[in-house]
Amino acid sequence: MNIENTQSQxxxxxxxxxxxxxxxxxxxxxSDIVEEMKAASLHILEGTLYPLxxxxxxxxxxxxxxxxxxxxPPRKYFLLTxxxxxxxxxxxxxxxxxxxxxxALTNKKDINS
Amino acid sequence: xxxxxxxNLSGRVxxxxxxxxxxxxxxxxxxxxxxxxxxxxxxxxNDIESRIAELMNDKVRKGSAAITEADIQEIxxxxxxxxxxxxxxxxxxxxxxxxxxxxxxxxxxxxxxxAQTYTQPRFKGRLYRNEGDKLLGGVCSGxxxxxxxxxxxxxLLFAIITFGGFGMGVLIYIILWIVxxxxxxxxxxxxxxxxNPEDRIIGGVAGGLGAYFxxxxxNIRLIFAAPLILNIIFGIFDGPHDVFPNLxxxxxxxxxxxxYIILWIVxxxxxxxxxxxxxxxxxxxVNSIKNNVQEGMTDFKTRMQAWSEEVKTSAQxxxxxxxxxxxxxxxxxxxxxxxxxxxxGRGIGHAIGVIFRVFFLFVAGCIALMLFAIMIALxxxxxxxxxxxxxxxxxxxxxxxxxxxxxxxxxVPVVGFITWLVRRIVSTRSKSKYLGWTFSGLWTIGWICxxxxxxxxxxxxxxxxxxxxxxAISQPITNGMLVKVVEPRIRYTGGMWGFDDDNGGWDVNEDxxxxxxxxLRMTKSEDxxxxxxxxxxxxxxxxxxxxxxxGKTQFTAYTLDSILNIGSGLRIDRTSKFRGQxxxxxxxxxxxxxxxxxxxxxxxxxxxxxxxxxxxxxxxWNRRYRVDWDWDESFSWTPxxxxxxxxxxxxxxxxxxxxxxxxxxxxxxxxxxxxxQIEQQEKDLQEDRERLRDLEERRxxxxxxxxxxxxxxxxxxxxxxxxxxxxxxxx
Numbered sequence: 001m002n003i004e005n006t007q008s009q010x011x012x013x014x015x016x017x018x019x020x021x022x023x024x025x026x027x028x029x030x031s032d033i034v035e036e037m038k039a040a041s042l043h044i045l046e047g048t049l050y051p052l053x054x055x056x057x058x059x060x061x062x063x064x065x066x067x068x069x070x071x072x073p074p075r076k077y078f079l080l081t082x083x084x085x086x087x088x089x090x091x092x093x094x095x096x097x098x099x100x101x102x103x104a105l106t107n108k109k110d111i112n113s
Numbered sequence: 114x115x116x117x118x119x120x121n122l123s124g125r126v127x128x129x130x131x132x133x134x135x136x137x138x139x140x141x142x143x144x145x146x147x148x149x150x151x152x153x154x155x156x157x158x159n160d161i162e163s164r165i166a167e168l169m170n171d172k173v174r175k176g177s178a179a180i181t182e183a184d185i186q187e188i189x190x191x192x193x194x195x196x197x198x199x200x201x202x203x204x205x206x207x208x209x210x211x212x213x214x215x216x217x218x219x220x221x222x223x224x225x226x227x228a229q230t231y232t233q234p235r236f237k238g239r240l241y242r243n244e245g246d247k248l249l250g251g252v253c254s255g256x257x258x259x260x261x262x263x264x265x266x267x268x269l270l271f272a273i274i275t276f277g278g279f280g281m282g283v284l285i286y287i288i289l290w291i292v293x294x295x296x297x298x299x300x301x302x303x304x305x306x307x308x309n310p311e312d313r314i315i316g317g318v319a320g321g322l323g324a325y326f327x328x329x330x331x332n333i334r335l336i337f338a339a340p341l342i343l344n345i346i347f348g349i350f351d352g353p354h355d356v357f358p359n360l361x362x363x364x365x366x367x368x369x370x371x372x373y374i375i376l377w378i379v380x381x382x383x384x385x386x387x388x389x390x391x392x393x394x395x396x397x398x399v400n401s402i403k404n405n406v407q408e409g410m411t412d413f414k415t416r417m418q419a420w421s422e423e424v425k426t427s428a429q430x431x432x433x434x435x436x437x438x439x440x441x442x443x444x445x446x447x448x449x450x451x452x453x454x455x456x457x458g459r460g461i462g463h464a465i466g467v468i469f470r471v472f473f474l475f476v477a478g479c480i481a482l483m484l485f486a487i488m489i490a491l492x493x494x495x496x497x498x499x500x501x502x503x504x505x506x507x508x509x510x511x512x513x514x515x516x517x518x519x520x521x522x523x524x525v526p527v528v529g530f531i532t533w534l535v536r537r538i539v540s541t542r543s544k545s546k547y548l549g550w551t552f553s554g555l556w557t558i559g560w561i562c563x564x565x566x567x568x569x570x571x572x573x574x575x576x577x578x579x580x581x582x583x584x585a586i587s588q589p590i591t592n593g594m595l596v597k598v599v600e601p602r603i604r605y606t607g608g609m610w611g612f613d614d615d616n617g618g619w620d621v622n623e624d625x626x627x628x629x630x631x632x633l634r635m636t637k638s639e640d641x642x643x644x645x646x647x648x649x650x651x652x653x654x655x656x657x658x659x660x661x662x663x664g665k666t667q668f669t670a671y672t673l674d675s676i677l678n679i680g681s682g683l684r685i686d687r688t689s690k691f692r693g694q695x696x697x698x699x700x701x702x703x704x705x706x707x708x709x710x711x712x713x714x715x716x717x718x719x720x721x722x723x724x725x726x727x728x729x730x731x732x733x734w735n736r737r738y739r740v741d742w743d744w745d746e747s748f749s750w751t752p753x754x755x756x757x758x759x760x761x762x763x764x765x766x767x768x769x770x771x772x773x774x775x776x777x778x779x780x781x782x783x784x785x786x787x788x789x790q791i792e793q794q795e796k797d798l799q800e801d802r803e804r805l806r807d808l809e810e811r812r813x814x815x816x817x818x819x820x821x822x823x824x825x826x827x828x829x830x831x832x833x834x835x836x837x838x839x840x841x842x843x844x
Contacts, residue, residue, distance in 0.1 A: 045193030073124040
């Protein structure tokens with residue numbers, strides 16, 4: 001059992017949830033997403049973000065819009081589809097349950113020890 | 114000093130340092146490989162590219178003159194390297210319980226290994242057939258994956274074992290094919306053999322080999338060039354003559370040049386940075402093998418236990434497997450076979466297919482080897498070989514065309530075939546169409562050479578003429594004439610290319626060609642004296658040329674008392690060349706006079722050469738003579754027997770001849786036999802008359818029915834006869 005593997009596994013599960021929650025607040029540019037996550041000290045590499053976005057887009061959770069930029073060619077801005085919205089609410093629910101449950105458990109453990 | 118280039122990345126023009134550009138290209142290439150299995154690969158790459166472009170653009174706008182290597186490093190760090198992705202993905206892979214792959218295994222070439230590991234995890238510690246990369250059954254590829262070496266090398270070694278060990282390799286291969294289970298394995302990720310475009314003099318073969326073996330390319334070049342250099346040096350010492358053939362085709366030179374050419378064609382060029390990385394490889398193969406062996410030794414015990422366990426289970430399974438064979442194994446096997454051989458169906462069919470394919474490759478290999486040998490023989494000996502050089506080619510043009518024919522017409526298909534075979538063995542896919550075009554082009558040149566050569570030779574033998582010389586003879590007084598040969602039969606004296614011929618009948622050295630194409634003809638003399646005429650025949654460019662060549666042919670005949678002594682063969686010097694020269698000795702025997710043939714005639718001349726028949730003339734082709742090549746009825750006279758000339762111009766014998774199996778001729782004077790012979794002759798004559806009458810009648814019929822029958826043109830026939838006349842002499 002490898003600690004890094006476990007960590008990345010844990011992170012991986014919530015990654016999509018986090019990204020969807022950022023996009024849900026409004027159209028987002030990938031590098032903005034990275035910045036925002038970094039601000040929340042959830043580090044993600046841009047290189048891993050792009051495939052994730054593409055996968056979500058292909059699963060029709062996301063869609064994108066070309067936005068003209070003042071420097072250079074237009075940029076891709078991602079936004080949530082209704083399907084993504086539904087997916088997000090379900091994830092959110094699961095997250096609430098999970099975090100509550102995990103918190104309850106870990107806190108209990110703390111008291112015990 | 115740094116070179117700066119402008120690139121267009123996702124619609125932005127960015128100045129970038131050359132080295133930085135290489136790094137960037139490499140990085141994007143690694144991503145491309147990494148995402149090879151991904152559905153939206155191109156989109157992901159495009160997005161990443163445009164983001165990189167954006168980042169670089171920012172740098173430029175902030176005042177950098179150009180993107181440097183450090184910038185690229187920064188950008189790739191923020192985007193994440195393939196290795197980072199791999200770690201992120203490792204978790205996923207574990208959950209999908211594919212294998213317990215260690216991400217670092219066999220990462221000879223860093224990023225590329227990542228890509229490979231991503232798609233196909235490497236199985237360690239067990240020997241499989243590799244389904245992912247196979248030619249026949251994936252045995253070699255599986256072995257290569259097991260040892261973590263370049264599959265091409267294993268395949269080449271296997272081929273060598275097969276050729277060197279009389280097919281042992283085939284047997285081993287088939288056994289392994291049947292025994293080993295199949296599994297998709299990761300292909301070798303370490304060093305690979307490429308041609309090196311960065312370090313090339315001719316094709317980059319030596320450069321690539323150097324990179325592969327970690328040796329300076331110049332050493333390898335030296336090995337390739339050594340025979341050539343030595344040949345040139347020896348050629349200079351040897352004198353200026355014949356430098357050309359020695360230069361290119363002396364001893365090892367040809368082999369080395371051929372090896373080089375084949376490797377040139379077979380090995381792919383390392384174009385992309387990835388291939389260049391693969392070519393240099395960070396790990397040396399031998400080390401990786403060593404590591405593998407060491408690893409294997411440390412857990413040898415556990416492995417042995419596991420193995421015995423496996424043996425036990427497989428022993429148990431074996432019976433089941435045998436029963437299930439048709440259902441479980443047969444299908445993948447059948448699909449194996451389907452890939453290249455005809456779909457042979459299930460059950461026993463696949464086994465036949467397997468054998469067929471192995472057999473096919475084996476036979477193809479044998480053919481290639483044979484062709485190769487023939488080609489070497491042709492190149493080494495063929496055209497420049499003294500006899501041919503001195504006696505056949507009448508002009509430098511002809512010789513050049515002959516070279517062209519040998520090299521392009523014969524050698525090119527052989528090289529092409531070998532190349533095809535080797536490519537098949539090392540499973541290189543043809544990357545360029547030029548290869549085929551090159552071969553076709555060269556072969557076309559070969560065809561042109563062959564046709565020009567044929568045309569040129571045909572021109573040289575357009576006319577066939579003869580000269581006649583009467584031999585002054587002394588008339589035999591008693592017992593008639595005895596024809597004999599005193600000169601010994603021509604034997605090959607050696608000294609040319611170590612050729613050995615026990616049969617004799619011909620001899621050749623630097624400036625003389627001798628052979629025994631001598632024929633005898635007996636005709637009726639018009640007067641009461643014997644006459645001997647020597648006809649010398651030769652082909653030539655023009656009538657005069659043919660006559661000239663015929664006249665230059667040396668042949669002697671003289672009489673001594675009643676003995677006609679003829680030479681054992683004709684002699685041609687190198688200036689008059691070989692043009693199918695031959696000699697006919699005509700002896701005119703007066704009616705009622707005797708003639709006898711000595712045993713030495715049969716010993717000296719080829720039996721089939723002696724008989725000669727004149728069949729008329731064809732003015733159009735100026736070929737007045739035609740040779741009767743009747744192999745069964747060779748020498749139509751029995752030696753040591755007295756013949757008498759009849760008034761019809763035929764020779765009859767007064768002796769009864771019994772040809773016994775030991776070849777000893779027994780003769781007995783017998784008037785009965787003579788009478789019987791006369792009766793037989795009369796009977797034959799009667800039959801001939803009847804046949805004549807019959808023909809006459811038919812002719813009249815045909816005239817009556819006004820059917821025009823075109824007279825047959827003997828043209829073609831004579832031509833064919835002409836050429837067949839050459840064949841035995843040339844061969």
